[in-house]
Amino acid sequence: MSAAIDLHSAESADSASAGISEVVGAKTDGRKGLLAVIIDGISGIFLPIVNLLSAAGIMKGLLVILSGTGLLEQASGTYLVCDAMASSLFTFLPVFLAYTAAKQFGANPFTAVVVAGVMLYPNLVAVQSAGTTVTFLGLPILGVKYQSSVIPIIMAVGLLVFVERGLDRILPAMVRGFLTPMIAIVVVSMVTLFAFGPFGKVVGDGLAAGYEWVYALSPIVAGLLLGGAVQPMVIFGFHWSLILIGMNNIAVSGHDTVLALMGPAVFAQAGAALAVMVKSHDAAFRSTCASAGLSALFGITEPAMFGVNLPRKKPMIAVCAGGAIGGALAGFSGAQASAFAFPSLAALPIFVGDGFVVYLISCLLGLAVAFSLALILKFEVDIN
Structure with missing residues (x-):
């Protein structure tokens, strides 16, 4: 003993x-410095459960679709069990x-x-x-x-x-x-x-009320600024502060717009990577760009950012532009997340509701703007 x-x-x-x-x-x-320590701390706390959070959020989004279309009754035992699977992590x-x-x-x-x-x-x-x-x-x-x-x-x-x-x-x-x-x-x-x-x-x-106040002033401007800045924030880990606000909003009110405004920038990261792939003459690197772009579509933007776009600098400008323009439209749509999940193609069900169709367009717009701008901008593609 x-x-x-x-x-x-x-x-x-x-x-x-x-x-x-x-x-x-x-x-x-x-x-x-102290700020870096705080960012590392927040990242270290959430990174181990990021995939679980996304999975649970997607499950909740799918439940919203199934119950909203009448395919699954909320009073049924099946819904109760599925809701337990989707909600237990958040509870x-x-x-x-x-x-x-x-x-x-x-x-x-x-x-x-x-x-x-x-x-x-x-x-x-x-x-x-x-x-x-x-x-x-x-x-x-x-x-x-x-x-x-x-x-x-x-x-x-x-x-x-x-x-x-x-x-x-x-x-x-x-x-x-x-x-x-x-x-x-x-x-x-x-x-x-x-x-x-x-x-x-x-x-x-206070955080929820403060953000809602800013968002209420102009959802379009909020989307423009947040959408344009969020991917550079990921580089330094600053985006975790937004994640905290998003999770807190859902805990306080059951819905959130931060995640919606972040979504187009995720698709923009994929669009820029795919544009770099089109411009590249290196078969191996083209494959890297394709896989990085696909990963970004499913919410994992780091391969596209650090492996493709950021080293070439100008594609990141395209990402910011696509995120800003798409984010502005996302703000206009009024779309909200009903559960937490990192924005991605698979997480789209959590945004089902008012403004969902326009929100889909905003994500496609973010991808299209970043793709087009990255094609137009001149930069060295196949760098050593």
Whole structure:
């Protein structure tokens, strides 16, 4: 037993120290500032579940189509089971984020999952959903909807790193194995329920309201600016901030326009890569362009961006132009995502609804503009 305790303590301490030193040390590294650390952190949290999120979002989109066309009754058992398959990831998203955030920050992932479990505990959720105020030691806990939430659990895991590290330093090795997680669960859960949850709700509601305010001023201008900028943002990882807003919008209101405005730029990336393929005389590189363009159509733009368009610079100008023009039309369409999925050909079902036909045209327009402009612009195609 003592061996197991020592092993846990060593792993926890090493993991926490590694996570903290990575965060703190990165800031002092001349090549990486605080902003880069934050971007790396967000990317590291979401990248492991990106494909799962897209798959679940596409499933929800298909359910919308099936139920909307009458092919599947919402009251049927088949729909209930399919909805469980599509919605479980989003319902228990804090659990997944707890694990990936703990891995990224250097906390104990299983302790983090327990904290997420506290947030989603059915009895607690049921009482709060009924409008009853829950008190702990006489102090009221604000009712917060944690299903599909993002901000509170990330903050909780960030605190968990410091709590575990502090406990591992002061507790004797003999009791560290069980006292560290026990105390950490109590402390972090309480801080989350009393502070992080309400704070995350305020921030999340604020982000959603702020974006909706900007979007309401001019959806067309919002689409023009966002569509033109989003692919360069991917280069630096800045697009994760938009992903957070999109996920938060869906969690708060059940729909989102950020993802819709990002869509044409994804198709523009594919269009530019295909134009480079047409201009190339290198058979091997033409094959690379074709596969990169196909990947971009299905939402994986990195091969097209980093392998084809960005090294030649001017095709990226075409991408930005296509994304901007297509994004403006997407804003005009008023299309919204009913679930989360990275914009792609396969994710189109999540945009079914008002403005869907115009949204399809906006995606095709983004592809066509980028393709045409990349053909017209002069640049060295077959570079070594």
